[in-house]
Amino acid sequence: MHVDVSILEQVYQVDILGRGLDPLFAGAYDAIGESPLQAAARELASSLDKHESVAILTGFPILWTLSGETDGPPGAAVLAQVISHRNPIVVVTDRYSKQIMQRLLEEVRVEARIILIENLVRMPNWTTRFLDENHVKVLIAIERPGANRVGVHHNLSGLSITHLSGNTDPLFAEARRRGLLRIAIGDGGNELGMGLVEQLVRRYIPYGNVCRCPCRQGIAAAEGCDYLLIAGVSNLGGYALAAAVAVLGNLPYVHDAEQEARLVRSAIAAGAVDGVTGAADELVDGMPLTRSMQFVEKIRRLYQRLRR
Numbered sequence: 001m002h003v004d005v006s007i008l009e010q011v012y013q014v015d016i017l018g019r020g021l022d023p024l025f026a027g028a029y030d031a032i033g034e035s036p037l038q039a040a041a042r043e044l045a046s047s048l049d050k051h052e053s054v055a056i057l058t059g060f061p062i063l064w065t066l067s068g069e070t071d072g073p074p075g076a077a078v079l080a081q082v083i084s085h086r087n088p089i090v091v092v093t094d095r096y097s098k099q100i101m102q103r104l105l106e107e108v109r110v111e112a113r114i115i116l117i118e119n120l121v122r123m124p125n126w127t128t129r130f131l132d133e134n135h136v137k138v139l140i141a142i143e144r145p146g147a148n149r150v151g152v153h154h155n156l157s158g159l160s161i162t163h164l165s166g167n168t169d170p171l172f173a174e175a176r177r178r179g180l181l182r183i184a185i186g187d188g189g190n191e192l193g194m195g196l197v198e199q200l201v202r203r204y205i206p207y208g209n210v211c212r213c214p215c216r217q218g219i220a221a222a223e224g225c226d227y228l229l230i231a232g233v234s235n236l237g238g239y240a241l242a243a244a245v246a247v248l249g250n251l252p253y254v255h256d257a258e259q260e261a262r263l264v265r266s267a268i269a270a271g272a273v274d275g276v277t278g279a280a281d282e283l284v285d286g287m288p289l290t291r292s293m294q295f296v297e298k299i300r301r302l303y304q305r306l307r308r
């Protein structure tokens, strides 16, 4: 079914936090010559197959609180809610976001394996084993740390979080070698998959080119992806992709303001903090939950219109 779902981009391609994302929105488009959302949703919808898994990589550790954040896991959960109607889901995250993901998957009633990256990397040939044993055909990273060109993961303050994050980059690298579909969602330039617009991150994002950690090589992530969704807030990019795939793949999409409130509150109850303030308040990247709920309703209305 061909439907133009790119109208959903208007909801999340907004630089809500004033991070200097406008050139990146354009860069993600230029990198593939079409709407990243349209392309990602089309390829994802056509890859859905009950015999193959979709791996969702998420979780961004916060340096000062040693916890996960409210941005990322809710987006991952809503993607899982839609995709799990057709594919098994396997979630890869770190110890700081594991409980959060567990709770959110219960909220959206998805049964999925959650694998800790810290355990995974201890196995020999872990990337190959993970992809083979789980029959992974598609990888989606949402708000997941991505290493810069010298292998350091950073937060947006330009400081290293490498000792906390666990390293999922090699999964994307192995998937690239195998030609598996790789979709990434981020909102800062330091996330896995942002390598697709690395030069723009270096040029336009604070600490993009020179960080504050001893590596001095900038926060710009090096590993790219096939389709990059740059969002003002990553969750919104995840919701929009989930809605777009639901339209193109003829799957149910039920995320609404009420579920949004439940997911963010459950994430906080499971230990998540706001990534900007570091507080356990009802915020997502510094944005009040009420505002996030408005964006969610906008996506839902567009979904309903596109389904007609």
Ligand SMILES: [Zn+2]
Pocket (backbone or CB within 6 Å): 152, 154, 158, 159, 160, 211, 212, 213, 214, 215, 216, 217, 218, 219
């Ligand atoms: Zn650094």
